[in-house]
Amino acid sequence: MSMKRKRKRAHDTSTSDLFSDLPAPPPQEDLVELRAIRRPVWTEQKAKLISRYLKLFTFVTRHGTYIDGFAGQQSDETTEGWAAELVLAQRPWRLRRYYLCDAGREQVAGLEALKARQPARDKTKDSKREVEILHGDFNKLVHKILRDRKLDVATFCLLDQRTFECKWATVEALARHRSTGNKIELFYFLPIRWLNRAFVATSTVDGLRDIEQWWGRRDWRDLIDMQAFEKANAFQERFLKLGYKHVWPFPIVDSENGNRIMFYMILATDHPEAPKLMWRAYDQAQPDQPGWIQQELAGL
Numbered sequence: 001m002s003m004k005r006k007r008k009r010a011h012d013t014s015t016s017d018l019f020s021d022l023p024a025p026p027p028q029e030d031l032v033e034l035r036a037i038r039r040p041v042w043t044e045q046k047a048k049l050i051s052r053y054l055k056l057f058t059f060v061t062r063h064g065t066y067i068d069g070f071a072g073q074q075s076d077e078t079t080e081g082w083a084a085e086l087v088l089a090q091r092p093w094r095l096r097r098y099y100l101c102d103a104g105r106e107q108v109a110g111l112e113a114l115k116a117r118q119p120a121r122d123k124t125k126d127s128k129r130e131v132e133i134l135h136g137d138f139n140k141l142v143h144k145i146l147r148d149r150k151l152d153v154a155t156f157c158l159l160d161q162r163t164f165e166c167k168w169a170t171v172e173a174l175a176r177h178r179s180t181g182n183k184i185e186l187f188y189f190l191p192i193r194w195l196n197r198a199f200v201a202t203s204t205v206d207g208l209r210d211i212e213q214w215w216g217r218r219d220w221r222d223l224i225d226m227q228a229f230e231k232a233n234a235f236q237e238r239f240l241k242l243g244y245k246h247v248w249p250f251p252i253v254d255s256e257n258g259n260r261i262m263f264y265m266i267l268a269t270d271h272p273e274a275p276k277l278m279w280r281a282y283d284q285a286q287p288d289q290p291g292w293i294q295q296e297l298a299g300l
Helices: 043-061 083-088 105-116 138-148 168-175 195-201 205-215 228-241 274-285
Strands: 004-007 030-033 065-068 097-102 130-135 155-159 185-190 246-254 260-269
Touching: 043 083, 043 155, 043 185, 043 246, 043 260, 043 274, 065 083, 083 097, 083 105, 097 105, 097 138, 105 130, 130 138, 138 168, 155 168, 168 185, 168 205, 168 228, 185 228, 228 246, 228 260, 246 274, 260 274
Parallel strands: 065 097, 065 155, 097 130, 155 185
Antiparallel strands: 004 030, 185 260, 246 260
């Protein structure tokens, strides 16, 4: 894996080594430059991507707290588990606290069942851990978690939302929680493929309000005419404005429909090693797909 870091050196975005659908990073004094994507991660692999990354990162930190704002299983068709299941299954245990949230009753019941079937701790290898299931709207629960729960170690928050479910105010609350040290690390899923369809299909007052709260501003209609990579770039810029040092959108594609980008998984972090670890996790989560051509993602 060829990766290098540049210090105090101008970054020429016109000759970016990333493929055309992955937005070039803005100039930074401490820039992490990553190589081009060789093969994509499929939608059915996105939970594996998160769990692999957390496993790699906790090899460095030796501890951590995991928050999953929309943690319930959304489909029983997957055979490889969903993010909460795969993260809890990691061995040895290094994450010490898990806050798994969902508004759906069935999803919460599934999370409770998942918690109940966890194996006993191996005292010779595993750290002690606490798993808490919270039932409710994460946009409200987030304030309770930030106020009342211990977040004194490296903290990761997964926001795998259902279209407009995660309000921008929630993202801001997470990003601004810490005034010193590294911010809470965010994994934000942008459902790029059906975004315009959802924009156009929404006409009710409540629905339009939901979109405005999701984007966090009234100019959300500007997104409609943007290409997929431009939308991802717009979100990248907004995360950078929240003070994150490194923000990278990673494409997640549909293997059954021409490798079209379905999501961008946006990593927002302050840790200089995090982008490189995510790239390594991205490689590990990839299926065996010989002959992958980067150009297949262009223009989507």
